Amino acid sequence: MPGLPNGFGGIVPPVCTPMTEDFEVDTASLERLIGFLLDAGVHGLFMLGSTSETVFLTDRQRAMALDVAVRTAGGKVPVLAGVIDMTTAPSLEHARNAAKAGVDALVLTAPFYTRASQDEIVAHFRTIQAAIGLPIMAYDIPSAVHVKIERATITRMAAEGLIVGIKDSSGDEANFRGLVMDARALPGFAAFTGSELLVDAALLLGANGSVPGLGNVDPAGFVRIYDAARAGDWQRARAEQERLYRLFSIIYGGTPGRMGFTASALGGFKTALMLRGVIETNVIGRPLTRYTSEEIERVRQVLVEAELL
Amino acid sequence: MPGLPNGFGGIVPPVCTPMTEDFEVDTASLERLIGFLLDAGVHGLFMLGSTSETVFLTDRQRAMALDVAVRTAGGKVPVLAGVIDMTTAPSLEHARNAAKAGVDALVLTAPFYTRASQDEIVAHFRTIQAAIGLPIMAYDIPSAVHVKIERATITRMAAEGLIVGIKDSSGDEANFRGLVMDARALPGFAAFTGSELLVDAALLLGANGSVPGLGNVDPAGFVRIYDAARAGDWQRARAEQERLYRLFSIIYGGTPGRMGFTASALGGFKTALMLRGVIETNVIGRPLTRYTSEEIERVRQVLVEAELL
C-alpha cells in the first residue's frame, strides 16, 4: 500500500528526466540514474519536479518517467510524483495518472498563470486530496508559480489533513524556520528544503531533509551531509556542503546571452551526468538551448576540480 | 482553407467558456454566446484565451470549445485558438488539436513556469510554426507568463514569417505604439490591443483592432467604438469607451478577501452574461471562488445603470 514511512526524511533528489536526441524520455538512462541515486543511499525519489523538466513533458512522457521510477525503485525507497499544472482540472488528471503508476505520494504546487488567493490554493489542495487519497506534500516555489503558499496556509492545510509535508523552494529560510517550528505540533509533518546550498543550515534548524537538484550529480555528498548532521558533526556537514556549493557552479556553464538561466542550470546538471557516464545525452526540453562543446568543457573542468571525473 | 483575411482587424472578443454546475463545458450556452457576439457584428472569435479560462480546462474540454466555435461561426468570421501551455511539447499537442478542429489561426504565448530567454521564445514559435503551418499571432501577457516578448523579438519573428500579428495584453501602451509603427513596414501584420479600456486610444495610434474581455458582455459597444474610430469620429469613440469603462466595474463584484482578483474578474463577466440571459450559470473553473447572490446583485446594479438590463 502506498504512502510515506513514519519519520520520512533525508535526501530526496528531484530526479532529472534524461532525453533522447528527439526529445523522448530516455528510459535506459533514467534507469541508470535511479540506480546511481539508490546506490548512493538516497532516501526517496522525487519524480516530475522542476529539475525533472516536468513542464517540458507531454502527459504520455510524464507517465513514462513515473513507470520507470516505480519499477526501478522497487519499493526500496518511496517515489514521490510532482503534480505541476496550471489549475485543478488538469492537475487532477496528472494526479490520477500518478496514482495509477503506483507512486507513494504527490507533491503539488499552487495554481499558476492565473492568480489564486490563499483560500483558493487551499481549495485546490482539498479537491486533489479528496479525489486521489494519496499523501500530498505542498510544493512552494514562488519563482515559478509567482505566488507564495504562506506559512499560515501551510499549517492550516496540515491541521486539516490535506498535506503531510512541504518542499520549500521559496528561498525564504526565515519563513521556513517558522514552518519547522510549527511542524513540531503537527504529528508526522515533514519539512524539506529545496535548497542544495543550505542543507546543513536547514538540518540545524530542524528540517527533515532536502530535495537537492544537485543531488542528481553527487547524491553521496548530500547523504554525507545528512549523516553528519544526524550525528551532530556540524563541522563535517559544513565542509561537505561547501564542497557541493563549489560544485554547484556547473549551473553557470551556459554562455550568458546565448541561453536563459533555466537552460544553463538544467543543462549544467545533465551535462555533468553525461560526463559522469550516468546518462546518454545532455538534451533538455524545448525550447531551451542545449550546451555546446565549449560549455560542456566548462562543466568538465568543474567536475575535475571536484574530483568527480 | 484556413487563414486570416487580408486586412484582418476589428473587434475579436476572447470568448468566455460557459460551464455547467459540474465544471463541464456548457456547449448550449457557448453556442448562444457565440451567436450573441456574431449578431453584434464582431470581426472574429478568439477561443481559448485567458478570459476563456483555458488554463482551467482539460485537453478534452479545450477541444469541445473549439468544436462548438468552428461549427457555430460557420466561416462567417475567423476563429482563432489560444495555445497556452508551459513549453513547446505540450503546446505542440494543443496546436495540433486546434488545427484538427479547423481554426483559422493560433494565438501563442511565451513559455512559462520556466524562464525562457528571448531567443528561446523565438525557438518556441519557430517549432510550433514549422509543425502546424497555421498563421500565428503572438500573445504578449507578462502578467500571466512573467516574461515580456520584447518589441525587437516581435518584429524579428514577423520578419522571419513566424507570426502574422500580436495580441498585446502587456499594458505597456508606449511599447505597443512602437510595434504599431514597426508594423507599417511588415505587410499584413496585425496589432491588436488586449485592453478593453483604451480601445479608442489604441485605434488612434493605428492598431488594427482589440481583443476586449468585456466584449463578451457588450460586444455591440466595442463594435461601435471601432466604427466611430474608422469614421474619424473620436468624440463618439471616446464617449462609447467611457461608457464601457464604467461597465468594466463588474469585475470588482467579488468581495475582496473572499476571493482573488482573477475570480472576481472572470466571475464578473460570467455573472453579467448569466444576468443578460446569454449563458446558464456563472460557474468558473476550479479552484477559483464563485460569486454568491450578494455579489451577483452588485453586478446586476452595474448592468442596470448601464441600461443593459
Next chain:
Amino acid sequence: MPGLPNGFGGIVPPVCTPMTEDFEVDTASLERLIGFLLDAGVHGLFMLGSTSETVFLTDRQRAMALDVAVRTAGGKVPVLAGVIDMTTAPSLEHARNAAKAGVDALVLTAPFYTRASQDEIVAHFRTIQAAIGLPIMAYDIPSAVHVKIERATITRMAAEGLIVGIKDSSGDEANFRGLVMDARALPGFAAFTGSELLVDAALLLGANGSVPGLGNVDPAGFVRIYDAARAGDWQRARAEQERLYRLFSIIYGGTPGRMGFTASALGGFKTALMLRGVIETNVIGRPLTRYTSEEIERVRQVLVEAELL
C-alpha cells in the same frame, strides 16, 4: 501671489539640471535652457523632477536650480517644484525651501525606501499641505518609489483639498483614464501624463497636459501636439507624436553594459541639449556614467535624422 492659473494645462517639461565638470549646477546653461523652453511656448516649468536629476543634488543645489527658474521664468509661466525625498521630515524641509524660492506649486511623491500604506501616503501629503500652503500635485512614479498612489487615494486627496492635480508617470494608462474621468467631478483638478510617447492619446482621453522629459530637447514639437489636439486635428497630433517617438531613441545612446538605463536616458537628453547648443556639458550626477564620444555620436545621428541639427 503664487498658485496655478485656472484651467492650468499644456506642456510642462521636467527641466534638466545642467551641470559643470565638477558636478555643480551650471546656472548659465540652466538659464539658456529655460529661455529655450519659454521661446518654444511651453505652459509651465517643472523643476526638480526625476529628469531634473533632483536626487543627485544637495539641498544647496536644489535651491540654486529653483532660484534660477523663478528668476528666469519671471512670472511668464508657473514654476512647479518637485519635492522628492524619503519621508515627511526631509520633504518638509525641501517644501519650505521651495516656497521660499517663490515657486507656484509643489509636486510631491509618495515616501520611499520605507513602505507606506495608502493611508500613510495621505498623511504625508496632509502634513506637507498643512505646513506649506502651496498647491500640491501628486507625483505618481512607482518605478522610482516602488508604491503606487492608487486612483482611490488620488480622488480622496483631491476631494479633501490636499492636491490640485496629478503627474502620472506610472505607465498605467488605463488607470490614468479613470483618473481623468474622475477629475470631471473635481473642480480645477489637472491630470498630466508623464509619458512623452502617448501625449496625443492622453489628450484624447481628456488629460490636461503632459510633462515630457523629451520636451527638454524638442519643446516646440510637444507644443505642436498640444495645439493640434486642442484643434481636434488628431492626424496631425499623431504625426508629430510619432516623429518625437523616433527622436526618443536618443535615450538608448548609452552602451548597454557600460552604464545603467538611467544614465543612458539622462545622458541622452543632456547630450542632445549639448549638441543643440543649449547647455554646456553632458555631465550627469554621480555615480552615473557619462556618455563618451562614441555615444555622443549616436545621439548626433538621431538628431540629424530628426532634422534638429
Next chain:
Amino acid sequence: MPGLPNGFGGIVPPVCTPMTEDFEVDTASLERLIGFLLDAGVHGLFMLGSTSETVFLTDRQRAMALDVAVRTAGGKVPVLAGVIDMTTAPSLEHARNAAKAGVDALVLTAPFYTRASQDEIVAHFRTIQAAIGLPIMAYDIPSAVHVKIERATITRMAAEGLIVGIKDSSGDEANFRGLVMDARALPGFAAFTGSELLVDAALLLGANGSVPGLGNVDPAGFVRIYDAARAGDWQRARAEQERLYRLFSIIYGGTPGRMGFTASALGGFKTALMLRGVIETNVIGRPLTRYTSEEIERVRQVLVEAELL
C-alpha cells in the same frame, strides 16, 4: 583613531532612534537604550540604519543621534554610522557629518530612486571612500533600495579596498554563504547577516556576526546565541534563537489595514522598548502610523510570554 578592531564580529544592533511626541530625537532615551545594549554585552552599535528610522530624520537629527552614540559608547565598542541617501552627492554630505561626529566606520547602501548598474554602485562606493577615508561596510538591502549588490560586486570592492565588510539584509542566505566563503580569501573582511531569525545558521556558515533589529529589545539573547555558537554549542544557540523567533512576533502588533508593515515593525520594536522602560515613547517617524493602546497590549502579551516583562 577611528576604525574597526581586528577580527571585528559579534552582535551589532541597528540602534532604534527614540523620538519625542513632536518627532524630535529623544536624546535621554537614546542614551538609556545605548546603555542597555552595552550592559547586555553587544559588540558594536550600528547607528542610522533602517531600524533606526534614518530616512525619517533630518540632517540635523542624524547628527544628534550620532553625537549621543559616540559620547555614550565612549570607545567601549565601535560605532558604525549608516549612510543612506539616494545618490553620491547627498551621501557624501552624510558621510562627512558622520566622520566629524567621530564614528568608527560607515555602512553604505547602493543608490536608490534612480537605477544604478553594478559598475555605478562601485563608483558610488569609490567616491565616498576616497573622500572620507573611514572604513566602509556595504549594506545590501534590496527590499528598500530595489537593487542587489551582487556577490561579484562585493568581492570586487573588497579586493579593491573599498569595503571592509558587508551587512547582508537581502534575505538571500544562499548567496550570503557564497560571500562568507569568498571572505576567507579577503583578509579582515567581516560578513554580518541582517537577519534576526537565522543568526545561529549564519554563524554556522561562518558569518562574523549579526545586526539584529530585534537586538534592541533583547540584546542579551543575541549575545547568548553568539557565545553558544562560538563555543560550538549549536543546540543551545538554536534554542535561544527559537525563543527570539517567537519574540519577533511583536512586529505584527499593528492592526493590518490600519497601518503598513513598516509601521507595524518599527512600532513593535519601540513599543516593546517603551514597555520595558528603556525609552519614553513609541513615537515613530512621519508619515507612519503609531501604535494605539490595543496594539500596545498585543506587544505586552508577547513580552509577558517571553518573560521579558
